[in-house]
Structures are given as C-alpha cells and as structure tokens.
Amino acid sequence: MGFFGDLFKSAEPTKVTVKGSGETFVVPVGMNLMKAALNAKVAWPHSCKVGSCGSCRTTIVSGDGYYPSSPCDPTTLIKPEEAEKGMVIACQWYPKGGDMEVEVAIGTEGDKRGMI
C-alpha cells in the first residue's frame, strides 16, 4: 500500500477474535497480526515468518489493515478469488485498530504454497 497504507496506519491496539475457536488477543500498534498471535500463544499456522511460504494465510472477516511498503509483495501468495474474500498474509499484515474477527486454521501447519 505504500504511502496510503502508512498514512492510515493504526493509532490504537487491535482486539482480535478468532472465528470458531473464540480465542482473543491484542495486536499492539506497529506489530503484525501473526507476531501478536504467536506472542499470545495462539497456535497460528506459520513457517517462514517473512512472507514467502504462504502458510499463515488468514481471512479477515471484519476489520481493516495494511501491508507496509516493502520490496517484496506478499499478496502474490494469494489467489485473486481469495483476496476478494479478505485473505491476507498475516506475518506481513498490520491491523489498523479497533475490533477484528479473523478466520484461520488454528493448530495446523497451514498450506505452504510459496518458498520456505
């Protein structure tokens, strides 16, 4: 998102609820979604943690966020039809604050479709 993503970045922590499991955790300002989940001991699917494997893919049911400027584009790991449904690469995606609900395969290894 570059300039506009940075312009509207979060000014308050985000409270996240995982659809289905009901787990909740808070994402501090300036932290990506997956790092906050792992810090809260939520069994988020992951491997590389740097946006290249795709195993942390998560669907944002409600709430908003952004990808900071980066030379790599993590959205290449998401199919267009998945992006339309709100799927993001959680290890590279930053919530903007407020309440958020997400859908993710807690406790699994996820689907590694990229390079690790």
Ligand code: FES
């Ligand atoms: S953990 Fe590999 S892309 Fe997020």
